[in-house]
């Protein structure tokens with residue numbers, strides 16, 4: 299009997315966020331945990347990420363990647379969708395509900411994440427520019443607009459479209475990047491939604507796994523990290 303292939307994902311050897319769970323391997327771990335799928339993690343340094351061996355997996359020299367037998371994937375959205383397609387807990391069986399869950403996943407990545415990433419760029423890469431302070435309110439207001447719209451759509455529902463799905467997993471993952479900005483707190487409906495996502499046991503396991511790696515004392519040689 300053939301053994302099922304245990305997928306391997308890649309993650310930062312040391313995440314720049316020190317274990318806050320904001321690196322994109324966390325969303326992949328979360329999906330794997332929701333699916334009850336065992337997995338392995340190979341840790342990659344910034345230098346190794348840019349070398350040919352890793353670029354063969356990820357053309358842009360980034361993490362996460364996903365290897366399962368001969369299949370190699372990059373882009374957290376594609377990886378999470380691949381996992382979800384095999385597990386009904388993440389993607390409903392009903393064709394229309396499935397299409398709507400995927401729509402929310404795209405909305406998270408294409409409509410909500412870009413203005414959030416813009417804020418991070420503004421803070422990290424443009425913080426010392428003379429025009430940064432002037433631009434910041436515009437950057438934040440673009441996020442507020444989306445949060446307001448999302449909050450209206452969510453209303454008093456627990457999740458975006460009926461039961462929890464991969465759409466919620468991706469949306470919560472993306473919104474979590476806003477925590478430090480305080481913007482989430484301006485939208486209690488959204489803050490509660492994010493808290494519901496974080497409260498899921500699968501998220502807790504994913505978060506704990508990345509935290510343990512990112513706060514470990516000893517150095518683990520790249521390639522030997524396991525979770």
Ligand SMILES: N[C@@H](CCC(=O)N[C@@H](CS)C(=O)NCC(=O)O)C(=O)O
Pocket residue numbers: 320321322323347359360361362372373374375
């Ligand atoms: N759109 C990609 C973005 C991947 C990405 O930005 N990865 C970050 C970690 S979360 C990274 O590898 N940064 C290091 C670099 O770009 O050099 C995805 O969703 O997977």
